[in-house]
Amino acid sequence: MESVRKQDYPELEIILVNDGSTDRSPEICAESARADKRIHILNQKNAGCAASxxxxxxxxxxxxxxxxxxxxxxxxxxxxxxxxxxxxxxxADIVIGKYHRWKENGESVESGSSLEDEEPDSIAFRFKGFF
Incomplete structure (x- = not known):
């Protein structure tokens, strides 16, 4: 959440969806919303990622x-x-940025940035494009 709050895009709206968390997440969200007026909180019973x-x-x-x-x-x-x-x-309807994947020990596992090298009809293109 902090990396989003630090963004320099002026029209940023931050929506935090609490999907039935049982840890301190609701408190952390509320504290963050008090500190940053761009943050809006939605609380719901656990319904999963798609519903969130x-x-x-x-x-x-x-x-x-x-x-x-x-x-x-x-x-x-x-x-x-x-x-x-x-x-x-x-x-563009969709924009894909660079990404990095990391192991728990901090070791980089994978990174990607572009679909330009992929054949548009390939499975690799579809996987990377919608990952």
Whole structure:
């Protein structure tokens, strides 16, 4: 959540969906919302990832959507702004940014950035494009 709060995109709306958490997540969300007026909290009974995303979509008021899970982060403070610029310039429906995957010990396992080297009809293209 902190990596999103640090973004330099001025029109950022942050929607936190608490999907029935039984740990301190609701408290952490509430503290964050008090500290940052861009944060809105949705609380629901545990319904899973798809229902949580759908709830967030229904509540969103912006032009673009970006989904991050609890274990995701944005590396650069201009990540969202950069993706919006690309979407605007290319008139794109979907923008894919670079990503890194890590093991618990901090070792990098995989990274990717582009679909340009993939055949558009290939399984690899579809997998990477919708991963």
């Amino acid at each position: 995303r759908n709830a967030g979509i229904a509540a969103a008021e912006g032009k673009y959507l970006l989904f991050l899970d609890a274990d995701d982060k944005l590396d650069e403070k201009n990540a969202i702004r950069s993706m919006v610029i690309q979407a605007e310039e290319k008139k």
